[in-house]
Amino acid sequence: MSITVQRSTPDSLGEIVEAVAGWQHAGGPVQLHPGDLGWHWRFGAQELAGAVRVWTRDGQILAVGMVDDTAGLIRMGIAPSVDDDAAFAAQLLTDLSEPGQGVLPGGAQAVEARFGTAFRGLLHRSGWVADEPWTPLFRDLAVQVENCGLRVEVIDTHDTRDRIVQDRVAVQRAAFAGSTFTLERWRAMAAAPPYRRARCLVGYDRDGDAVATVTVWSAGAGRPGLLEPLGVHRDHRGRGHGHAITVAAVAALQEMGSSSATVCTPSSNVGGVATYVSAGFQKLPDVTDFRRTI
Template sequence: MTIEMGRPGADGLGDVVRVLREWQYDGAPVQLHPGDVGWFWRFGGERTAEATRTWSRAGEVLAVGLLDGAELLRLAFAPEALRDEDLARQVVEDVSAPERGVLLEGTVYVEAPMGALVQDLLFKDGWESGEPWTPLRRDLGEPVPDPGVRVEVIGPEQAHEWAAVVRASFDGSTFTDERWHAMAAGAPYVDARCLVVRNGQGEAVAAVAVWSAGEGKPGLIEPMGVHRAHRGHGYGRAITVAAARALQELGSSSVIVCTPSSNVGAVATYQSAGLEQLPERRDLNRNAS
């Protein structure tokens, strides 16, 4: 049977999130998580639908892609389809041809799970290894210590505070209150929490969003940031520990996060919060012009 690429539309995003949840399990290669879709949802449901692609056989979704910007496609595969040759060849064909409307001309990137056949085929097709990323993980089977700071779960009334910390944590961030509300209205946010750490003066100094994939499955941190005016006080470690506790309360089996390997400060912060570094992964890139 043939593999068909599709666009789910806004009404079909709930089904996409559902299959992404099903594909998460401890020991699996790090890949697109429902929380990644949830974080993208800050741009609204329609734009999230426009950025989503599915590959199916006989009506069964076997792979999901999220266009995280115009140049990067992030992929996830059903566990049994990771080495499916027909699927991998169709994905490679679709992402390598700009006229298919997945990745356009210019330098483009694909993020695929380690061990996926699509990686091997992209290399054979002339794609090259790109920037290294470091995944980190913490098992949540044991109690997580108290972070030792004041932690608050953010609701709609405090969205402006969370948004302000995110803007002050990432250079060039344009995150707004409206984007928080759009994100919180998305299907993945049912299993998510936004947290802030407050200092002794009650100021929000660090922010994190955590995304559960369901009971007994890995949860995701995306994003985590410390206000640039309040760095060097251990707030990054504290809010990461708080994130792990929140995911544990949501039933997650572990917490995962992925950061550029070049961001040595972030890697060190996550390690200080009890996350263990996993083998590096790399995007693949090609100049398709």
């Protein structure tokens, strides 16, 4: 049975999201998640489809990559069924390395591969080296989550409260320098299939000001959920709002049936890591992308 790689299409994205959701499992690494695809969907289905590559064998999706052309990076999700599959790993490496395969015009310069024993081992042996370290964190949701201490508004896919959505967008833009998030992009994201298992949360302080926001993504009941993104308004930092909105996010994922809450942030983001730990997350050993040297 031959292994093929192809670009996705807007019509195929729903099937791809469901495949990636099925690969998430408790205790596994934080690999490409439906929430990563859902967050990117804010730019529209056509642009997301242009960034997604799909590997299949006998009609079954076995790996998905989301490309960042500007960085020469591809973020991989790999099915547990091919974790130790040496032939599949070899084909992945060939497809990622050769420009003619169409994955990236100049071939991948960096690969985020946090799952796939055979593939990761082959990258090591083929001269790919460790890149920037990232810190994965998780919180088990078997125990009831504490109160976060903020008033939190939850926005699901059917929400029509324009003011709350506008607050969601405003806090995002105030939390991240250079953010291009807009109301139209929120609507594109919220209308997409991944958001059917997602929520946006907006936290308000005692004065009624919107101070923090997060989007949480479920992969389905009993599977790990993801926080992506989370931010505190630049004018309201240093007051514990990051901790509070993180706890609120965990509670939302628990209510949605997730087995755990997961996040992965650059290890250089010391403050961010500390915030997650303060909110009950367990810090796991650092992981790195693989960078091509030849």
